[in-house]
Amino acid sequence: MLQQFLLILRTSLKREKCYPVSRNHPLKESILGISEQVLQQLHWRYATKKFDPTRTIPDDLWQTLEESLVLTPSSFGLQPWKFFVIRDPEICKQLVEHSWGQTQVTEASHLVVFAIKQQVDAAYVDRYVARMSEVQGTPVEALQGFANVVKGFLTQMPDQAAIDAWAAKQVYIALGQFMTCAALLEIDACPMEGINPPKYDEVLGLGEQGYRTIVVCTAGYRAADDKSAARPKVRFPLPEMVQQIG
Numbered sequence: 001m002l003q004q005f006l007l008i009l010r011t012s013l014k015r016e017k018c019y020p021v022s023r024n025h026p027l028k029e030s031i032l033g034i035s036e037q038v039l040q041q042l043h044w045r046y047a048t049k050k051f052d053p054t055r056t057i058p059d060d061l062w063q064t065l066e067e068s069l070v071l072t073p074s075s076f077g078l079q080p081w082k083f084f085v086i087r088d089p090e091i092c093k094q095l096v097e098h099s100w101g102q103t104q105v106t107e108a109s110h111l112v113v114f115a116i117k118q119q120v121d122a123a124y125v126d127r128y129v130a131r132m133s134e135v136q137g138t139p140v141e142a143l144q145g146f147a148n149v150v151k152g153f154l155t156q157m158p159d160q161a162a163i164d165a166w167a168a169k170q171v172y173i174a175l176g177q178f179m180t181c182a183a184l185l186e187i188d189a190c191p192m193e194g195i196n197p198p199k200y201d202e203v204l205g206l207g208e209q210g211y212r213t214i215v216v217c218t219a220g221y222r223a224a225d226d227k228s229a230a231r232p233k234v235r236f237p238l239p240e241m242v243q244q245i246g
């Protein structure tokens, strides 16, 4: 059954259109080898329940993970978020009771809080457009049409809750990217919604900074006796979840 599942998964990945090679990347030749490795790592990863508290993620690998967060795509490119990295054991201890008692918070090497920005408004759009201008060398005046579209998108939102819901969707993309990159680097992770976000905001002082916690992710290395590591993945068969139309 597992082999059949893998075969279907591999066959579907080998279709030309699945390969992200539009920029003529030199990796093009070895994409097939990479796709095997990607699948291997996605099978290797699991939501780690028990971390080895003696192991720390090396700085260079952590740097890569931080960059993977920053490189996350978002709607209009607005990046309505901030990622707070917590390593202080005392702070982590305080957060356990606001994390349904889940001990990954204290045992993992790093804890990342995925937070959304509270003020995603016209001024923020202007700041983003200024950044676009700086990075891409386009005059700000030439970006006004784009800025107006984005501001229009934000003003048609009925209330702050709707903007927050939109921003939360964006921040989950960062969570997915972070977890996948961690798996590729053989770093274990556990995404966690089993938290009390307002309490996180309180303990970490995020409200004062203009942010709200949405979800967190612990990262580090699995404990040798974490039984969850050996449990087979529970997924519905691919043909049930992926359908070709046309």
Ligand SMILES: Cc1cc2nc3c(=O)[nH]c(=O)nc-3n(C[C@H](O)[C@H](O)[C@H](O)COP(=O)(O)O)c2cc1C
Pocket (backbone or CB within 6 Å): 045, 046, 047, 048, 049, 102, 190, 191, 192, 193, 194, 195, 215, 233, 234
């Ligand atoms: C958004 C999100 C929130 C989750 N919250 C928790 C959590 O609070 N605690 C936990 O142990 N696992 C949590 N999980 C892990 C899921 O239970 C797990 O990913 C799922 O059962 C699939 O298993 P796998 O990740 O091991 O393949 C969460 C996963 C996601 C994606």
